[in-house]
Amino acid sequence: MDETDKQIIERVMGGDARAFGRLVDRHKAKAMAVALRILRNREEAEEALQDAFVRMYKALSSFEWKSSFSTWLYRIVYNTCITALGRRSEIERREIDSDEEYDLPGAIESDELQPDMRVESDEVEKIVLGEIDKLPASYGTTFTLFAVQEMSYEEIVDVMGLPLGTVKARIFRARMMLRNAVARRLGDRVVLLKDKKEH
Amino acid sequence: MEHLSFETICRIADGCAAPEEEDRAQMHLQECTRCRREIDIQRSILKVSRQAERVRVSANFTKKVVTAIAPREEKKWYEKLLQNMGNIIALALVLGILGYISSITAGDNTRIFFPSGNDFIAKSANLLTDGSHQLLALFHSNVAIQTTNSSQANTILFGLLAIVILAVIDRVIQHFFRNLTV
Numbered sequence: 001m002d003e004t005d006k007q008i009i010e011r012v013m014g015g016d017a018r019a020f021g022r023l024v025d026r027h028k029a030k031a032m033a034v035a036l037r038i039l040r041n042r043e044e045a046e047e048a049l050q051d052a053f054v055r056m057y058k059a060l061s062s063f064e065w066k067s068s069f070s071t072w073l074y075r076i077v078y079n080t081c082i083t084a085l086g087r088r089s090e091i092e093r094r095e096i097d098s099d100e101e102y103d104l105p106g107a108i109e110s111d112e113l114q115p116d117m118r119v120e121s122d123e124v125e126k127i128v129l130g131e132i133d134k135l136p137a138s139y140g141t142t143f144t145l146f147a148v149q150e151m152s153y154e155e156i157v158d159v160m161g162l163p164l165g166t167v168k169a170r171i172f173r174a175r176m177m178l179r180n181a182v183a184r185r186l187g188d189r190v191v192l193l194k195d196k197k198e199h
Numbered sequence: 200m201e202h203l204s205f206e207t208i209c210r211i212a213d214g215c216a217a218p219e220e221e222d223r224a225q226m227h228l229q230e231c232t233r234c235r236r237e238i239d240i241q242r243s244i245l246k247v248s249r250q251a252e253r254v255r256v257s258a259n260f261t262k263k264v265v266t267a268i269a270p271r272e273e274k275k276w277y278e279k280l281l282q283n284m285g286n287i288i289a290l291a292l293v294l295g296i297l298g299y300i301s302s303i304t305a306g307d308n309t310r311i312f313f314p315s316g317n318d319f320i321a322k323s324a325n326l327l328t329d330g331s332h333q334l335l336a337l338f339h340s341n342v343a344i345q346t347t348n349s350s351q352a353n354t355i356l357f358g359l360l361a362i363v364i365l366a367v368i369d370r371v372i373q374h375f376f377r378n379l380t381v
Binding site: 017018020021024025028029030032033036046049050053054057058124125128129132143144147148150171172175176178179182183 | 205206209237240241243244245247248249254255256257260261262263264265267268269
């Protein structure tokens with residue numbers, strides 16, 4: 001049976017430093033998605049992620065299980081990446097770390113989608129993946145935590161240290177941008193919504 | 200007809216709308232194709248994001264992290280000595296062999312005597328001596344290396360042997376002492 005994060009951490013705390021490798025293996029891909037979303041450069045993202053895991057190892061003894069382990073891990077990854085970003089450009093750092101409140105989008109104004117339009121998952125996948133990369137880093141990071149890491153708004157608030165309103169607005173705006181991109185690209189197409197597993 | 204707000208559409212798509220909001224939305228969705236479609240789009244975007252965002256990390260990433268967290272302790276003098284024991288023993292053996300070669304190539308049928316009267320060691324050493332002489336004879340008669348005299352041939356043969364022995368002994372002893380000290 002697979003060990004839980006807690007069991008692995010207990011082994012690490014008991015002096016088995018190599019068990020930490022299992023924890024890294026388990027979380028590195030998803031954490032890399034967040035790092036890459038913030039830094040937009042594979043080498044820098046990997047370097048920052050390595051730094052984040054080392055920081056996490058050093059701080060393990062202070063982790064009290066008050067929040068979930070993954071929230072704590074992503075907070076470290078996020079802060080490490082923000083620090084790395086700060087070294088690169090003050091403007092970029094301010095852009096992603098800004099807690100300025102945004103208005104939530106209201107009703108959908110544009111009507112590119114025709115009534116008989118449905119969505120094909122393969123095409124949506126291509127469009128969405130391309131468009132996620134085009135999202136501003138602040139929206140992309142927040143959306144990745146929400147959609148890929150499947151975190152709640154509250155957990156994202158905990159990770160990013162931003163007000164709930166800002167987090168919600170960023171996610172809604174990211175979703176609106178992606179929706180508009182899908183509508184623009186598939187506006188006159190009749191396609192079918194399918195579960196990916198059916199292919 | 201007033202459509203659902205984008206926030207409501209997202210909440211319905213995520214399955215986290217409050218019961219009252221859900222009921223109101225469901226009534227609207229029975230009549231509104233456009234809002235149903237918007238919900239489908241949002242579900243699709245989320246599903247695609249979850250399924251498709253697979254990020255590859257370089258193959259040695261975990262190893263790098265584990266190496267970075269491993270404590271780097273300064274080795275003690277006897278640990279350093281043990282780790283180099285392979286080299287020391289191999290060097291001693293090679294020097295011994297070279298010394299022995301010089302006695303053989305001098306031409307006399309050297310016999311080894313131990314003043315302590317340890318017959319076993321003396322017999323073993325003499326057996327080695329005899330074996331070496333036989334090996335040299337075999338080398339001279341069968342190997343097509345033309346040398347000006349037997350002394351040169353002996354030097355080449357034992358030089359090659361010394362290199363092989365050095366390499367083997369070093370590997371074996373290094374491995375043994377590494378396991379002992381790590």
